[in-house]
Amino acid sequence: xxxxxxxxxxxxxxxxxxxxxxxxxxxxxxxxxxxxxxxxxxxxxxxxxxxxxxxxxxxxxxxxxxxxxxxxxxxxxxxxxxxxxxxxxxxxxxxxxxxxxxxxxxxxxxxxxxxxxxxxxxxxxxxxxxxxxxxxxxxxxxxxxxxxxxxxxxxxxxxxxxxxxxxxxxxxxxxxxxxxxxxxxxxxxxxxxxxxxxxxxxxxxxxxxxxxxxxxxxxxxxxxxxxxxxxxxxxxxxxxxxx
Amino acid sequence: xxxxxxxxxxxxxxxxxxxxxxxxxxxxxxxxxxxxxxxxxxxxxxxxxxxxxxxxxxxxxxxxxxxxxxxxxxxxxxxxxxxxxxxxxxxxxxxxxxxxxxxxxxxxxxxxxxxxxxxxxxxxxxxxxxxxxxxxxxxxxxxxxxxxxxxxxxxxxxxxxxxxxxxxxxxxxxxxxxxxxxxxxxxxxxxxxxxxxxxxxxxxxxxxxxxxxxxxxxxxxxxxxxxxxxxxxxxxxxxxxxx
Numbered sequence: 001x002x003x004x005x006x007x008x009x010x011x012x013x014x015x016x017x018x019x020x021x022x023x024x025x026x027x028x029x030x031x032x033x034x035x036x037x038x039x040x041x042x043x044x045x046x047x048x049x050x051x052x053x054x055x056x057x058x059x060x061x062x063x064x065x066x067x068x069x070x071x072x073x074x075x076x077x078x079x080x081x082x083x084x085x086x087x088x089x090x091x092x093x094x095x096x097x098x099x100x101x102x103x104x105x106x107x108x109x110x111x112x113x114x115x116x117x118x119x120x121x122x123x124x125x126x127x128x129x130x131x132x133x134x135x136x137x138x139x140x141x142x143x144x145x146x147x148x149x150x151x152x153x154x155x156x157x158x159x160x161x162x163x164x165x166x167x168x169x170x171x172x173x174x175x176x177x178x179x180x181x182x183x184x185x186x187x188x189x190x191x192x193x194x195x196x197x198x199x200x201x202x203x204x205x206x207x208x209x210x211x212x213x214x215x216x217x218x219x220x221x222x223x224x225x226x227x228x229x230x231x232x233x234x235x236x237x238x239x240x241x242x243x
Numbered sequence: 244x245x246x247x248x249x250x251x252x253x254x255x256x257x258x259x260x261x262x263x264x265x266x267x268x269x270x271x272x273x274x275x276x277x278x279x280x281x282x283x284x285x286x287x288x289x290x291x292x293x294x295x296x297x298x299x300x301x302x303x304x305x306x307x308x309x310x311x312x313x314x315x316x317x318x319x320x321x322x323x324x325x326x327x328x329x330x331x332x333x334x335x336x337x338x339x340x341x342x343x344x345x346x347x348x349x350x351x352x353x354x355x356x357x358x359x360x361x362x363x364x365x366x367x368x369x370x371x372x373x374x375x376x377x378x379x380x381x382x383x384x385x386x387x388x389x390x391x392x393x394x395x396x397x398x399x400x401x402x403x404x405x406x407x408x409x410x411x412x413x414x415x416x417x418x419x420x421x422x423x424x425x426x427x428x429x430x431x432x433x434x435x436x437x438x439x440x441x442x443x444x445x446x447x448x449x450x451x452x453x454x455x456x457x458x459x460x461x462x463x464x465x466x467x468x469x470x471x472x473x474x475x476x477x478x479x480x481x482x483x484x485x486x
Contacts, residue, residue, distance in 0.1 A: 067453075068455060068457070068458060069455070069457065089450075089458050089461055089462075101426065101427070101429070101430055102429060102430055102433060103430060103433055103434055103437070103446075103448050105437060105446055105448070108437060108446075110433065114429045115429055116426050116429060116430075140426075140429070142426065144422075147420065148420050148421070148422055150461070150465060151416055151417065151419070151420040151422065151465060152417070152420075152422060152426065152427075153462075154416060154462045154465050154466070155412075155413040155414075155416040155417050155422075155427060156413070156427060156430055157449050157450065157462065157475075158409045158410075158412045158413040158416070158475075159409055159410055159413035159427045159430060159431050159434075160427075160430050160431065160434045160448070160449065161447065161448060161449030161450075161451065161452065161482070162409045162475075162478050163406035163409040163410065163431070163434060164434055164438070164443050164446070164447055164448075165443075165447065165478055165481060165482055166401045166402055166405045166406040166409065167401075167402055167406065167438055167443035168443045168444045168447065168485075169398075169401045169481075170398040170399070170401040170402035170443075171398075171442065171443055171444065173394055173397060173398040173401070174394065174395070174398050176394070177390065177391050177394040177395075178391070179387075179391055179394065179395060179398075181442070181443075183344065183359050183383070183385065183395065184344070184395075184398060184399060184402045184403075185438075185439065186344070186345060186357045186358055186359060186383070187344055187345055187346060187359075187399055187402060187403050188402050188403065188406070188435060188438070189435065190345060190346055190353065191346055191402075191403045191406060191407055192431060192432065192435045194346070194348060194351060195407070195410055195428075195431070196428065199414065199424070200407050200408075200410035200411045200413075200414055200424075201411045201414065203346075203348055203407070204404065204407055204408065204411065205346050205348070205403070205404060205407075206400050206403065206404030207400065207404075208404065209404065210310075212311060212312070214311070214312065215311060215332050218332055218393070219332075219396075219397045219400065222393060222394060222397050223397070227480075227481060227484075230477055231477055231478060231481060232400075232401075234473055234474055234477050235405045235408055235474060237470075238408060238412075238470060238474060239404070239408055241470075242411075
């Protein structure tokens with residue numbers, strides 16, 4: 001059991017606080033500039049709350065789960081306590097990494113046990129502590145190197161944000177023709193189902209994969225938005241060039 | 244119960260033949276240039292098989308489930324029988340459409356009941372027949388117009404082939420850094436899980452959504468492949484411009 005101070009009150013802080021609390025760790029304090037949110041979160045996990053970083057209490061370590069661009073400044077103000085942040089991309093001297101590789105949304109419940117946690121620290125004693133804490137809430141815990149973490153974060157943007165953007169585009173195209181996005185869900189689900197047991201490259205299908213230039217041209221003609229045409233062309237070229 | 248002739252012996256023909264047969268329709272004949280595959284498929288669904296289109300038997304109608312670029316020529320050789328093809332994009336005078344909106348892979352079992360079938364025909368009697376046949380194998384049957392079908396096919400390329408390409412890219416990036424694609428699967432699954440009950444636009448996350456230019460630049464620096472940089476930039480710009 002560890003005594004933890006959590007800085008932040010957004011989605012990641014919220015999910016982490018609950019997971020740590022339920023795993024039997026003690027949340028000593030929730031610190032966030034958002035007084036209402038930090039107080040609400042603190043109450044749920046039986047913690048003290050404050051908006052003032054100067055009033056930080058004693059604990060085993062601190063987890064900073066806030067926006068990437070604010071992490072460095074907050075970390076610089078914490079003294080005499082080991083600190084880890086939850087960012088996939090930020091690198092800070094003297095801060096360890098406790099990065100949950102998942103997309104967290106407000107109010108969308110999540111099975112934290114299946115979330116991969118990527119841990120690294122120069123201080124190997126602290127790293128062992130963080131690895132054990134991660135293992136107490138998740139079954140997928142990895143010690144990864146600095147450069148690996150950044151590539152992982154980049155790959156996650158492709159696999160999650162960019163694939164989701166393809167759904168955004170599909171939804172918009174359908175809406176213009178009075179079609180419901182619902183009709184595409186079985187296809188989307190099957191596409192993801194296939195890659196559970198196959199390499200994505202091995203199960204690629206479609207006109208670009210078949211080098212069916214006639215269909216590709218028909219599609220380009222259907223797209224009246226220049227930006228969408230460009231997205232279509234760039235990804236199609238990528239697939240066309242594959243062996 | 245309908246008497247059906249199936250032209251083709253690929254993935255779509257294979258899945259359709261089994262679904263129709265199991266729903267109690269009679270597969271009269273399987274016609275395909277691939278003698279071995281058509282004979283094997285015909286045997287499984289208790290049908291006659293031939294490689295010669297001239298030897299076509301009598302039936303209620305014909306389903307042409309072959310490559311897009313060969314459909315017109317095959318349809319032109321069928322006389323005195325109603326014909327439907329399974330393409331999402333091809334338009335042929337005198338041929339109805341019986342388009343299953345799904346990605347079919349050899350040997351990957353599929354719940355055909357959940358596959359959306361898009362049906363259209365100028366001959367409204369034949370259209371009713373096709374709608375009923377579709378309803379006998381699937382719970383999601385839609386009568387759609389010509390122009391809607393093409394947009395649907397285009398949207399499906401974004402939602403399935405292009406989202407899969409994002410996984411292909413992610414897998415390659417990870418492989419270069421000795422990381423296993425496995426680590427991204429919980430994230431990918433959660434991304435798709437979210438859109439089951441939310442609009443993709445409403446649940447978009449990531450650096451472009453947050454307008455986090457610092458992270459975007461870090462990512463671009465990590466990409467040493469000019470083509471991948473371009474893919475990243477084009478999709479990121481698309482997300483940045485969204486409200």
